[in-house]
């Protein structure tokens with residue numbers, strides 16, 4: 001097995017472990033107090049209303065319109081709808097960049113399928129199915145490279161020229177954009193040299209069969225691969241994983257309006273949290289350096305006691 | 310201005326100038342506004358003011374470098390505690406997500422009324438204070454934080470200037486969460502500000518004096534943040550009964566501490582003092598609709614406010630638990646919250662996960678119940694008695710943060726003639742804060758009142774004026790319905806500062822007063838407009 005293959009496996013491993021750790025970190029945090037923000041699609045009230053609009057709401061069965069959540073989320077993820085509505089001048093660049101990225105990921109998936117077919121003996125020359133997946137790879141990846149490059153260039157210029165953005169953009173942010181830009185540009189050049197992604201597919205085959213490539217890859221393929229490998233391992237450590245916040249902040253924070261109706265799961269969590277020690281130092285908290293827990297401090301009234309003395 | 314500049318050793322980071330502020334709508338286009346009153350020299354010596362020349366906290370300047378250092382360290386230990394589940398289970402998940410995920414797109418900036426109305430001063434960007442917090446956490450609390458901080462974008466100095474300015478800056482955001490609504494990745498800068506205030510209060514004992522010593526402490530000590538004691542409230546209720554008789558001819562007994570009543574009604578106690586017509590109106594409406602309810606005179610039970618919501622989880626929990634305990638002791642079936650936005654959110658939403666389910670008591674908004682009363686037909690209303698233009702202010706806490714949007718509109722439509730009610734733009738869940746949110750309505754230390762007038766209240770004033778364009782003749786009386794005590798206080802202050810009633814005929818009131826005014830069996834007008842008493846005297 002070649003050095004590049006080992007690097008690719010390692011990079012994939014880092015990605016999976018780091019990303020899973022990130023998900024786990026957020027998924028295992030305590031249930032927070034309710035902090036929802038309306039409109040909440042599953043409430044099914046397009047004006048942004050909630051169950052609080054109904055008298056004796058706790059006596060009624062709750063109906064959650066789960067489809068409404070998807071009706072909100074799908075255009076949001078695919079078209080970055082919120083940015084389109086509230087920050088159009090950035091959306092003009094952010095959208096092609098994101099769409100470029102999605103198309104490239106789609107292209108990569110089809111390339112992988114093409115590689116599996118090749119292992120099974122089906123190549124575009126002898127199989128209509130393999131040929132279809134080859135075409136799909138090209139149809140997705142090439143526009144993806146172009147859109148991605150346009151988006152990245154636009155974002156770099158925008159961040160340099162808009163003073164509001166320039167002030168909050170650090171050198172590392174430009175590095176990230178350039179890195180992604182390199183991924184798109186080198187990918188495009190790879191396609192120019194290898195219009196059927198034959199070499200790329202062969203590399204995938206070598207990855208899937210744990211065997212070396214039959215012929216060494218060209219320089220531009222290697223560069224494209226190194227840029228990708230590096231980014232794959234680096235990505236989970238950056239704020240670019242904002243799909244994580246998109247999931248948790250919507251599903252677990254802004255849309256989490258589940259009322260406390262004595263659900264045993266919720267009750268046991270609350271009891272556990274009330275037993276957590278408090279170490280806040282301000283005098284009025286009176287936590288005594290962790291001797292008191294949340295139940296103690298919340299049920300005490302230091303001033304009432306003083307009044308009575 | 311980059312967030313790192315917060316630690317610069319300069320006298321003042323930013324200066325608010327009238328000419329930088331967006332103009333107000335007619336008839337205020339050429340109105341000569343009064344600038345922020347500069348602090349006097351002796352005040353400057355005493356209080357921190359190096360952010361924008363404004364002191365909301367009257368934060369004393371440390372006397373020695375050692376004291377500065379101690380406070381800086383305390384801040385850092387507070388930030389560390391904020392990121393632990395033991396000390397901050399209440400908000401840890403949304404805080405950490407917001408800490409980690411800002412995509413630096415600035416979409417939130419355009420949604421923020423404080424930023425827009427300051428003439429787009431960078432320090433008021435929703436991300437500014439959040440970024441400072443992120444950068445401090447990255448540089449000083451994360452492993453390897455001091456490696457390439459400039460390249461990684463967190464080369465910030467943690468000195469006393471940073472802390473003092475952050476403290477003031479945490480009181481330049483109304484926690485309206487409008488910025489959160491538009492963030493494409495869900496980052497909650499409103500929450501970040503809330504959490505920042507918690508570090509100051511829970512670790513360092515620093516908070517707005519009106520919301521802590523004169524607020525939640527008084528609430529827990531005397532029973533009300535107004536300082537009103539248990540004994541005083543009983544007297545006040547008697548006065549209200551007399552006033553009701555005088556204004557309506559009806560003899561109504563307001564039930565107190567009635568065990569087993571269906572409903573515990575909790576008002577913001579500020580209403581008893583500043584707008585007694587509001588609790589009077591509730592009494593009139595509930596009496597007419599035959600509602601079985603009671604008020605409480607127990608410690609905290611007659612004041613629904615919960616200032617801890619804005620700055621301190623411990624103070625919040627103490628008050629919320631008291632409210633629930635009082636309701637349980639009375640044996641009521643539900644708590645109904647009067648016209649107070651933050652009391653709505655505090656008790657209904659945030660307190661919802663403080664106790665196991667069996668110890669909770671259902672809580673309901675008065676807007677919902679009032680709408681039910683209207684729909685039930687138990688009270689007859691004559692909309693022609695409210696024959697004047699009216700607009701509605703949406704309190705953020707009730708609308709964007711609780712999803713109660715329609716009931717108050719249905720009530721207004723039922724008690725006003727068609728075409729009289731017009732919306733502000735935008736409204737509902739996209740509304741703008743009155744400018745008094747997060748405690749600002751009651752905060753008036755230093756020269757903060759001027760900042761509220763010029764910056765935080767400016768958007769709402771513009772919206773109010775815009776709602777009535779074309780009818781600005783002061784002889785046409787117009788009303789802003791603001792069904793929340795704090796919003797009402799802020800709107801009152803704005804209308805008075807800009808002499809809005811005199812210049813345009815616009816005044817403000819709550820929802821229940823408008824309902825009583827439209828009751829068929831209410832012989833005299835119940836609503837009072839400025840100058841009405843003078844007219845009566847003549």
Ligand code: SF4
Nearest residue numbers: 421482485486488499
């Ligand atoms: S919560 Fe409101 S005031 Fe605070 S930063 Fe966000 S939009 Fe501005």
Ligand code: SF4
Nearest residue numbers: 411412414415417492
């Ligand atoms: S809108 Fe959200 S992601 Fe964009 S700058 Fe504001 S907080 Fe950050």
